[in-house]
Amino acid sequence: MKFARFLAVFATVALAAGCSTGGSTEPPATGPSQGATSGPSPEDESTQGLTIFGTPASSYLAEDTQSVFPMNDVSALGPGEIVIPSHIEGPCQDVVQDHGKVSDSIRLAVETPAAVYCEFDDGNALPASDSAGVTVDGTFTPFTSTAELVQDDGHRQTYAMATDGKRAFWLETVGASATHATWRLFSADLETKKSALVTTAEDALGLVSELPSVPDPKLTVHDGRIVMLSMVPNDQYREKAATDPASLEVWDSGDFTTALVSLNVDGSAVEISHEGLGTYGYSKAGLVYTNLSLVSLQPAAGNSSDTAGTGAGAATEADTGADESANTETAETHITRTIVHEVNGTAEEIVVDAGNGEGVYEQGRVIENVQISDNYVAFTRGSTLHLLDLTSKTARIIDLDYTLTTQLAGPEGSTSESQVQELALGKDTAAILLRTQTEGPASGETAISGAFMTEVLSPPDIETAGQVTGVLHTLDSEPYLLRYEDGHYSFRVGLAEGGVAQYSIAE
Numbered sequence: 001m002k003f004a005r006f007l008a009v010f011a012t013v014a015l016a017a018g019c020s021t022g023g024s025t026e027p028p029a030t031g032p033s034q035g036a037t038s039g040p041s042p043e044d045e046s047t048q049g050l051t052i053f054g055t056p057a058s059s060y061l062a063e064d065t066q067s068v069f070p071m072n073d074v075s076a077l078g079p080g081e082i083v084i085p086s087h088i089e090g091p092c093q094d095v096v097q098d099h100g101k102v103s104d105s106i107r108l109a110v111e112t113p114a115a116v117y118c119e120f121d122d123g124n125a126l127p128a129s130d131s132a133g134v135t136v137d138g139t140f141t142p143f144t145s146t147a148e149l150v151q152d153d154g155h156r157q158t159y160a161m162a163t164d165g166k167r168a169f170w171l172e173t174v175g176a177s178a179t180h181a182t183w184r185l186f187s188a189d190l191e192t193k194k195s196a197l198v199t200t201a202e203d204a205l206g207l208v209s210e211l212p213s214v215p216d217p218k219l220t221v222h223d224g225r226i227v228m229l230s231m232v233p234n235d236q237y238r239e240k241a242a243t244d245p246a247s248l249e250v251w252d253s254g255d256f257t258t259a260l261v262s263l264n265v266d267g268s269a270v271e272i273s274h275e276g277l278g279t280y281g282y283s284k285a286g287l288v289y290t291n292l293s294l295v296s297l298q299p300a301a302g303n304s305s306d307t308a309g310t311g312a313g314a315a316t317e318a319d320t321g322a323d324e325s326a327n328t329e330t331a332e333t334h335i336t337r338t339i340v341h342e343v344n345g346t347a348e349e350i351v352v353d354a355g356n357g358e359g360v361y362e363q364g365r366v367i368e369n370v371q372i373s374d375n376y377v378a379f380t381r382g383s384t385l386h387l388l389d390l391t392s393k394t395a396r397i398i399d400l401d402y403t404l405t406t407q408l409a410g411p412e413g414s415t416s417e418s419q420v421q422e423l424a425l426g427k428d429t430a431a432i433l434l435r436t437q438t439e440g441p442a443s444g445e446t447a448i449s450g451a452f453m454t455e456v457l458s459p460p461d462i463e464t465a466g467q468v469t470g471v472l473h474t475l476d477s478e479p480y481l482l483r484y485e486d487g488h489y490s491f492r493v494g495l496a497e498g499g500v501a502q503y504s505i506a507e
Contacts, residue, residue: 046365046384046399049354053393057386060395069403069453069472077452077473077503086498092118096140099161099170101485102190108161108168109135111142124175126155132170134190143188146172149197150184160219162226166190167265169198169226171219179253181213183230187265198226199267205232208241209248212256216279226263229280231256232272260289281372283390286343288372292335337367339377341390350377350388369423371430376457378430380420387430387457398455403434407472408451410438421450422482424489426507429454429470431489433479450475452491452505 047057084095092114099108113128133142146156156172159181163169168188173181185198201211212231219228233241237255240247248255259275274280278290339351353367365382377388383401388394404418418436425431434451455470475493482491490504 046382047397050381051352052386052388052395053350057395057397060397061399069407069470071407071472071474073474077505080493080501080503082495082499083492083502084500086495096135098135100163102134102163102165102168105137106190107135108163108170109133109140110158110161110170111140112157124177126157126176129155130158130172132158132161132168132172132186132188132195133193134168141193143168143186143193143195146184146186146195146197149186149195150200153184156184160217160228162219162221163190164221164224164265169219169221169265171217171228173213177213179212180210181217181231182207182211183217185226185228185267197267198265199263199270201230204261204263204267204270205230205272206241207233208245209251209255212253214258218280220282221265222262222282224265226265227280228261229258229277230261232259232261232275234275279370283341283372283377284374285390286341288339288341288377290337290339290367290370292337339367339370339379341377350390350393351379351386353381369420371423371425373425373427376425376430378423378425378457380423380432385420385423385430385432385455387455389458392458396457400432403453403472408434408436408449408474410436410440410447413441414445415439418451421478421480422491424482424484425457426484426489427487428458429456429507431455431482431484433482433491435478448478450477450479450493452479452489452503454489454507 047061050057052060083097085093094111094114095117096109096111099110101107109132111131111133113130115127116130119127129147131142132146133140135141147153153174156174157176158170158172161168161170166189168190170186171183172186173183183201185200185204186195187198188195201207205211214229214231216229219226221227234255234257237248240255257275258277259272260277260280261270261272263270274289274291276292278292280287280289282288335355337353337355338349341348341350351367355366367379367381370377370379375389375391377390379386380400383399383404385398385400387396387398400420408416408418410416416436416438418434421433421435423430423432432453432455434453436449436451438447438449439445440447452473452475453470477493477496479491479493482489484490484507487507488504489507490502492500492502494500
């Protein structure tokens with residue numbers, strides 16, 4: 001349910017995708033040796049079909065090295081701060097949620113009325129609207145109401161915020177639908193607190209129907225322009241609008257695709273680009289994004305169609321299907337997932353994930369949790385953590401299998417399953433939240449626990465690069481909402497007595 005995702009049980013899920021099967025090259029002289037780290041042997045299936053900086057991912061692995069993280073209990077982090085009080089006992093309260101730093105004393109924030117927490121009936125209509133604003137030295141001040149800026153909307157929730165230092169920008173959408181997010185983009189002067197409408201999805205995208213939601217509704221300000229990940233009308237939608245507008249009254253998710261939407265801060269000069277991407281972020285040099293493409297694999301000369309898709313033939317990119325010049329009787333079309341680094345308009349595929357090499361992706365082994373910082377890209381794939389240095393174009397791959405299957409296992413006689421929940425990048429480290437579900441020996445005994453783990457991005461020497469340098473903190477409940485800011489990681493956990501606590505850990 002989208003509403004829950006943007007409130008206390010919010011969990012960020014980054015989509016990952018890809019495009020192209022460029023041929024692999026020999027590893028650079030320093031690449032794999034500097035990037036090689038603890039992990040499975042090169043024959044391990046966890047790296048099958050994956051290339052990083054044009055090099056087979058297996059080249060970045062050290063053989064027969066088991067990753068074992070030093071373990072501490074969460075008590076080593078100190079007490080958590082109560083950020084959402086318990087409503088099990090006592091009066092319902094308004095809740096203010098942080099949305100990032102403006103200055104040392106001012107932070108973006110959203111206040112959710114008590115009625116939303118205590119009276120919401122799990123339908124689509126909300127009993128009250130969120131209020132965007134700021135906290136100044138911990139005290140919340142709302143911006144002026146946006147209720148009348150878009151007429152006849154009903155109550156709205158706020159789910160993404162950004163700032164250029166002078167103004168705040170945020171997205172609101174009506175109700176709590178799990179599938180629709182027809183957004184309204186607002187701004188407010190940080191001095192006067194006066195709100196203004198920048199634009200609506202209807203005006204910016206030419207919509208005549210509701211807009212589907214995206215799992216990662218990211219909003220940023222970059223080079224003086226507002227940038228967001230949004231669903232947008234695709235060619236099918238535009239064709240319907242031109243030939244049969246009435247057909248758009250029947251909502252069809254197939255009429256939309258993801259894209260980057262950018263515009264000036266006054267709502268002008270709307271641009272739609274990078275259709276089909278999964279998530280995005282900015283490095284120091286340019287744009288990083290994930291994508292999906294269909295690739296036509298043609299058999300090499302003299303080969304029969306039985307060899308198509310095995311890597312023996314040439315690969316041709318196609319935006320919407322097999323290349324028109326391909327022999328459709330012998331060519332096969334497969335999905336390829338990539339991470340792309342675009343600098344000054346030139347796109348480089350820094351990660352290519354072809355699944356098993358034939359476009360087949362096993363459950364639990366695809367690129368996920370993609371995170372981007374000034375100089376690094378990180379992601380998980382199955383039980384491996386990948387850390388990419390964009391400057392040196394080297395990588396580290398950390399095998400988490402022992403941690404997931406053994407270090408976080410439940411007591412003897414129980415069955416446990418652990419998985420990566422979220423990933424974040426700091427200045428010098430990466431951090432992961434893990435979730436473990438344990439089934440006890442007796443029927444019906446189920447426990448949810450978790451862990452917070454860190455790992456150094458670029459160890460200072462080759463010897464250190466081959467070893468785990470992080471630490472693992474175990475938790476009694478499931479963690480979520482992992483963030484990094486000003487040298488600290490933070491995450492939240494639900495408390496047994498109700499309410500939510502937040503932990504802050506220095507990098």
